[in-house]
Structures are given as structure tokens and as C-alpha cells.
Amino acid sequence: MSIYLDHNASSPLHPEVLDEMLPFLKSSHGNASSLHQSGRFLRSAIETARSRVAELVNASPEDVIFTSGGTEANNFALKGFVEMSPESSLMSSQIEHASVLHPLEQVKLAGCVTNHLPVTTDGIIDIEASLLLIQQHSPDLLSVQMANNETGVIQPVEHLARFAHGNGICLVHTDATQAIGKIAVDMQQLDVDMMTLSGHKFQGPQAVGALITRASTVKTPLLSGGFQESARRAGTENVAMLVGFGKAAQLAAIKLQERQSYLIELRRYFEQQLAEIPGVAIFGANSERLPNTSFFAIPFYHGETLLMQLDKAGFELASGSACHSEVTLPSHVLSAMGIDEDLALNAVRVSFGMENTRQQVDKLIATLNELINQLPAVMR
Ligand SMILES: Cc1ncc(COP(=O)(O)O)c(C=O)c1O
Numbered sequence: 001m002s003i004y005l006d007h008n009a010s011s012p013l014h015p016e017v018l019d020e021m022l023p024f025l026k027s028s029h030g031n032a033s034s035l036h037q038s039g040r041f042l043r044s045a046i047e048t049a050r051s052r053v054a055e056l057v058n059a060s061p062e063d064v065i066f067t068s069g070g071t072e073a074n075n076f077a078l079k080g081f082v083e084m085s086p087e088s089s090l091m092s093s094q095i096e097h098a099s100v101l102h103p104l105e106q107v108k109l110a111g112c113v114t115n116h117l118p119v120t121t122d123g124i125i126d127i128e129a130s131l132l133l134i135q136q137h138s139p140d141l142l143s144v145q146m147a148n149n150e151t152g153v154i155q156p157v158e159h160l161a162r163f164a165h166g167n168g169i170c171l172v173h174t175d176a177t178q179a180i181g182k183i184a185v186d187m188q189q190l191d192v193d194m195m196t197l198s199g200h201k202f203q204g205p206q207a208v209g210a211l212i213t214r215a216s217t218v219k220t221p222l223l224s225g226g227f228q229e230s231a232r233r234a235g236t237e238n239v240a241m242l243v244g245f246g247k248a249a250q251l252a253a254i255k256l257q258e259r260q261s262y263l264i265e266l267r268r269y270f271e272q273q274l275a276e277i278p279g280v281a282i283f284g285a286n287s288e289r290l291p292n293t294s295f296f297a298i299p300f301y302h303g304e305t306l307l308m309q310l311d312k313a314g315f316e317l318a319s320g321s322a323c324h325s326e327v328t329l330p331s332h333v334l335s336a337m338g339i340d341e342d343l344a345l346n347a348v349r350v351s352f353g354m355e356n357t358r359q360q361v362d363k364l365i366a367t368l369n370e371l372i373n374q375l376p377a378v379m380r
Pocket residue numbers: 008009068069070071072074097099145147148149175177178198199200207208209
């Protein structure tokens with residue numbers, strides 16, 4: 001069995017989450033919109049899940065709109081809250097996930113103005129430059145991620161949101177997909193209007209998430225039809241998935257401290273040994289990061305080759321590059337940070353979870369050293 005080190009891509013379902021979901025998967029009759037007893041039972045399970053999700057981020061349950069995951073929630077935030085017209089202006093950062101960047105390209109084609117905030121070499125949004133840009137462009141909507149999925153760097157969302165609101169400039173959305181369950185996230189404290197969550201990033205089921213929005217400011221629902229989710233997102237609810245999402249949220253709140261201390265220590269143990277590899281670069285290491293994430297590059301070892309070698313040796317990691325029409329491109333996050341392209345193409349990401357151990361880290365480090373020693377001497 002391989003050692004799974006790719007929790008930012010998807011984390012395994014927590015056994016207690018599965019237990020809570022199973023009765024809903026086994027007895028599949030009923031529709032939460034029906035008024036009869038079975039319908040009311042399902043409705044009540046959905047509302048429990050809604051309260052648990054709201055509680056995790058200090059929001060009101062009525063502001064939680066369930067979606068099919070983080071991608072839908074991000075699309076909804078960007079397309080549902082601005083008029084698709086040249087008068088609308090949206091601002092985001094260069095290092096957002098594709099589920100923010102691609103909808104932004106679409107709204108731009110539809111006529112909106114879009115701008116991107118720059119980041120520093122440490123992978124954090126450049127605050128000074130960003131405040132100037134926000135003031136200058138005065139967007140209708142600012143969308144900034146809580147934490148980056150590749151580097152794990154935690155972004156200054158509260159600072160930007162307080163500035164935008166303090167100056168009466170715009171609505172603020174944060175994609176908190178990677179932050180939830182790893183660091184404390186409080187919507188009130190962050191002063192954001194909208195937040196994206198995704199269940200499978202914190203041991204809930206895949207393909208379920210939420211957009212949380214304080215006010216009922218939805219201009220255009222992405223999915224229209226029935227009156228589910230207070231007419232903000234139509235379609236019969238997937239109750240078992242929502243129940244699992246709610247349970248994962250409850251566990252994330254209860255276990256946050258325990259998970260944080262365990263993962264910070266495990267990553268520290270890993271990076272201490274990793275840093276002994278000559279020339280290794282750990283991206284974003286000078287910034288505050290998610291406790292579980294380590295994004296690094298080994299000189300002369302192409303990221304995808306390393307990934308395949310590690311996979312053969314029984315370790316599952318993620319590469320930092322993206323394949324487009326058979327051409328490997330460096331990560332847009334590393335490019336935005338000004339990382340040299342050759343080094344960026346070597347990037348790989350380890351993202352730990354609670355089932356990972358020090359023994360597994362020892363094995364990974366030993367395997368990395370073995371693989372490096374197999375490189376021709378001139379390359380080492
Ligand atoms: C930062 C970020 N936002 C959004 C998403 C998309 O979430 P989902 O997989 O639930 O569609 C991801 C997934 O990797 C992500 O890392």
C-alpha cells in the first residue's frame with residue numbers, strides 16, 4: 001500500500017463521517033423538499049449539516065448555500081454577484097486556483113474588467129501594491145484565497161477586506177477551500193462577505209461544498225429551477241453528502257488544535273531533513289503556511305520524473321507543474337513568485353494528513369536520497 005502524501009488534493013473520508021453518512025446511503029427514499037415524514041426527516045438532517053458548517057466558520061446557517069464543491073462555489077461567487085457588463089470590475093490575485101482564474105477569464109470575455117494582485121517572492125499577496133491597486137480600480141468584487149493550495153502560504157485576507165470595506169469599496173470573497181480544517185477561519189473576524197468551502201479537503205466527502213454569503217445579495221443563481229437553498233441553488237439535495245460535509249465540519253472544529261500541532265511538528269521534522277539535501281528550495285518557507293504543506297524543488301530533478309519515481313517507490317505526492325497539450329508548464333503560482341522556470345519545473349508538493357507518521361517521513365527522506373544518488377555525478 002502506497003503512502004499517501006497528497007491531502008491538499010483530497011483527504012480521506014473520516015471514519016466518523018462515513019458512519020454518519022451510511023444510514024442515508026442505505027435508505028435512499030424520500031426527497032428533502034417533500035412535506036411528508038420522510039421528506040421532513042431528510043430536511044432536518046440537511047439543516048443540522050448547515051448549522052455545523054456555519055458554526056465552523058462563525059457564520060449564520062441561513063447564509064450557507066450548499067454546492068457541488070469548491071469549484072461551483074467559486075464560480076457562483078464570481079458570476080452570481082456582479083452584473084456581466086463593462087461597468088463591473090473584479091479583482092483577484094495571480095495565485096488563485098483555476099476555479100477562480102478561469103471564471104474570471106469568462107466574465108472578462110462577457111465584458112467585465114478584471115485585475116490581479118501581485119505576490120512577493122515569499123508567495124504572499126503584496127499588501128502595499130494591492131492596497132494601491134484596490135483604491136485605484138475600485139472593483140465591485142475582490143476575491144482572494146485564504147491559503148494557497150500549492151505553497152500553503154496564508155494570505156492577508158483580513159487586511160485586504162478591512163481596507164476594502166473601510167473605504168466602502170467592494171464585496172469581498174475568499175476561497176477558503178485549503179484553509180478550512182487546517183487553520184482557524186472566522187468569517188466575522190475576516191470581515192468577508194462570501195466564503196468558499198469544499199468537503200473533501202477536510203475529511204468530508206468529495207463533490208460537496210458551500211458558498212457562504214452574509215447577505216442575500218445573489219443577483220443570478222448559477223443553477224435555477226426549484227426553490228432549494230432558498231432559491232439560490234436549484235436541484236434536489238444529495239442528503240448523504242451534505243450530512244457527511246456537516247459531520248466533517250463538526251470534527252474540524254473539535255479537532256483543529258490537535259490536527260494543527262500534529263501536522264506542524266510532522267512538517268518541521270520533514271523539512272529539517274529535507275533542508276539537508278544540497279540546493280533544495282522550499283517555496284514560501286519564510287511565510288506563515290498551512291501546517292501540513294511543503295512545496296519544494298530539488299535541483300536537477302524534474303518534478304514529474306521525481307513524482308513518478310516516488311510513485312514507483314510507494315509515495316503519492318503532487319507535482320507543481322501543469323500539463324497543457326503535452327507541454328509541461330511551470331506552476332502559475334511559482335511564476336507569479338518570480339521563481340526561475342527551471343527550478344519551478346522541479347517542484348513537488350507534500351501535503352500531510354493525520355494518518356502520516358514520522359516513520360513514513362524517514363522512509364520518504366531515505367528514498368529521496370537514494371534517488372538523488374542515482375543521478376549522474378555531474379548533476380548532483
Ligand atoms: C484553493 C482551491 N480552491 C478550489 C478548489 C476546488 O475545489 P473542489 O475540488 O471542491 O471543486 C481547490 C481544489 O483543489 C483548491 O485547492
